[in-house]
Amino acid sequence: MKSHVWRPLYVVIAIVIGILLFRAFYVPSDFGAQERGYTFGYHRLSNEQEWKDYPAKYKGNDYCNECHDDKIEELESAHHATIPCENCHGAAFDHPDNPEKLAIDRSRELCIRCHSELIMPSSDRNDIPGIDPAEHNKGEECSECHNPHNPSLEDM
Amino acid sequence: MKRRNFLKSTAVFVAGASVSVSALDFIDPKEILAANPELRWGFLVDTHKCVGCGFCVKACKIENDIPFEANVTRTWVERYVIKKDGDVVMDCPKGARDGYTTKLID
Numbered sequence: 001m002k003s004h005v006w007r008p009l010y011v012v013i014a015i016v017i018g019i020l021l022f023r024a025f026y027v028p029s030d031f032g033a034q035e036r037g038y039t040f041g042y043h044r045l046s047n048e049q050e051w052k053d054y055p056a057k058y059k060g061n062d063y064c065n066e067c068h069d070d071k072i073e074e075l076e077s078a079h080h081a082t083i084p085c086e087n088c089h090g091a092a093f094d095h096p097d098n099p100e101k102l103a104i105d106r107s108r109e110l111c112i113r114c115h116s117e118l119i120m121p122s123s124d125r126n127d128i129p130g131i132d133p134a135e136h137n138k139g140e141e142c143s144e145c146h147n148p149h150n151p152s153l154e155d156m
Numbered sequence: 157m158k159r160r161n162f163l164k165s166t167a168v169f170v171a172g173a174s175v176s177v178s179a180l181d182f183i184d185p186k187e188i189l190a191a192n193p194e195l196r197w198g199f200l201v202d203t204h205k206c207v208g209c210g211f212c213v214k215a216c217k218i219e220n221d222i223p224f225e226a227n228v229t230r231t232w233v234e235r236y237v238i239k240k241d242g243d244v245v246m247d248c249p250k251g252a253r254d255g256y257t258t259k260l261i262d
Contacts, residue, residue: 002157057219087211091218113209113255120237125207133257 057091060084064092071149078150088148108133111142199231208235210255217253227251 030046064085065072075081086092088110089102117130137145146153213233217224233252237245249256 058215086215087209091215109254109257112257113211114207116257118256123204123206123208128207 055094057093058084058086059092060086064089067096075149078152080149080151106141106143106148108140108142115142201233206233208233208252208256210252213251213253224253229253 028044028046030044061072061084068085072085075083075085088105090105092102093099095102112131112133114125114128115130116133118125142148210233213229214224216222222228227250229251232248235247235252235256237247239245247256
């Protein structure tokens, strides 16, 4: 066979060898099948720390408690104790540095996520005090009457 | 190139190619799962504790930089109502992103 047929073949072989070499050096040794079999996932044992160091946007109540322990105390003594701060106050990100102030969601839509009365029997959801959003003080923000940290009107 | 040479090389190429293709072993996820029967992925929700507020959906979108308004979800939360006559109705407004805010099935 003439060399013009072989030449591209050499190029292809060189590319394949190049890719195999690159792969051998670049792909971590623990990538692929493990004894637990997570071949097709992103989970690699050696980069667990990398993911632990990856900043999460939601920091959790303990993070809020570092400064706002008075608010946490108020919240935890009332019916909304189970709700994480960041559900209404928004994800903390790097608060108080960035953002300096969190945008609080005081909207009626947020409250009726849980407090819209469902007439069908369902989960423990039916034990939560519920209102009909179409009837109950339509158009007003819930927080005008209810303190979100301690929403029971009797306690106010 | 002579016809004889061409046919010869073709035969060699086809023989060689078929050997190397059969040597490639494609890994099948199912095969690995079968080899590791103790491996079980699960996502558990206590349906009595879940009130369908949809905050998990909202938080997931924010945490993973998923567009909030775009109708994209990887999982979803459904609400089922089984009527007395056995009828089952299912509800999943916007992938439950905004919570279950109405008693209606929409």
